[in-house]
Amino acid sequence: MKTLLLTNMTLRLATLTLISTLFTLHSALAQGPSKGSAPDQVVVDPQEPKRTMSVGLMGGYSMDMHGLDNTTLPGVPSCCEGYESQTGSGIVIAGLADFVISDKLDIIARLGYWSGSIDMTSEEQITVRMGNEAKTANITHTNTSDLSMLLIEPGVEFRVAGGLGLIGGPRVGMLMSSTYSQKETLDPTIPYDYQIEATGVRNESSGDILETSSMQFGIFIGARYHLALNARKTIELVPEIQYAPMFTSILTNDSWSVSSLRFMIGVTYSFFSNVDANPLAPR
Secondary structure, eight states, X not given: OHHHHHHHHHHHHHHHXXXXXXXXHHHHHHHOOOTTSOOOOOOOOOOOOOEEEEEEEEEEEEEEEEEESSBOOTTOOOOOOOBOOEEEEEEEEEEEEEEESSSSEEEXXXXXXXXXXXXXXXXXXXXXXXXXXXXXXXXXXXXXXXXXXXEEEEEEEEEEETXXXXXXXXXXXXXXXXXXXXXXXXXXXXXXXXXXXXXXXXXXXEEEOOSBOSEEEEEEEEEEEOEESSTTOOEEEEEEEEEEEBOSOSBSSSOEEEEEEEXXXXXXXXXXXXXXXXXXXXX
């Protein structure tokens, strides 16, 4: 695949070089009068407008993979042995600015906000005595955690062809909020009479998650497509897909990382340089 991409790029560069050479030769022949004849009017070709930068807003859905390894919340009373990796969901909004380096390369900068929620479940098997018999049952541990994070994402975009671009770069996150609510529910088939109102629910609590790491670090990689909405191509619709893993843990003394698959769409406005420096140039 890499060989094919390199070959295609080489062909494109060779084609552009040939076109540029023919264009230069054509201009020289058009502007250079023959000996003994009156000089012809110099033909000046208009320059194409060049995009200098773009700004915009994006938003979308985040499918979040929470990496857990027998993880428990610090300071929370629970008989749960720990939660394993599970999937949650969230939303992402971001402001962006793209700075043009060349026809193929942009420097991109984003300031975003992510908010996500995860419902964690763990089953604990227990054995109880019912009369003269032993019965196997379960205690269901459930935990709903809500997180939010401010994200700074600098990176680059490489324009592959047309409006298609590949993007990537580092991520720095600052944890803004982290809360939880949890409970333990006894198997409803167990006869019990020691719970309040016979609900079978115990160790119910909620509050802020303790011992969290405020700074998070990761990367993002993905692709996006630029779809012009007007003839001047100043306004574009930009759908995008990204994989954005974090390499640090939410908790300081336990394992809890968040990696996201993000589906986003945005609208950008682009600024262009002047069409040409010569007002008499043909348009």
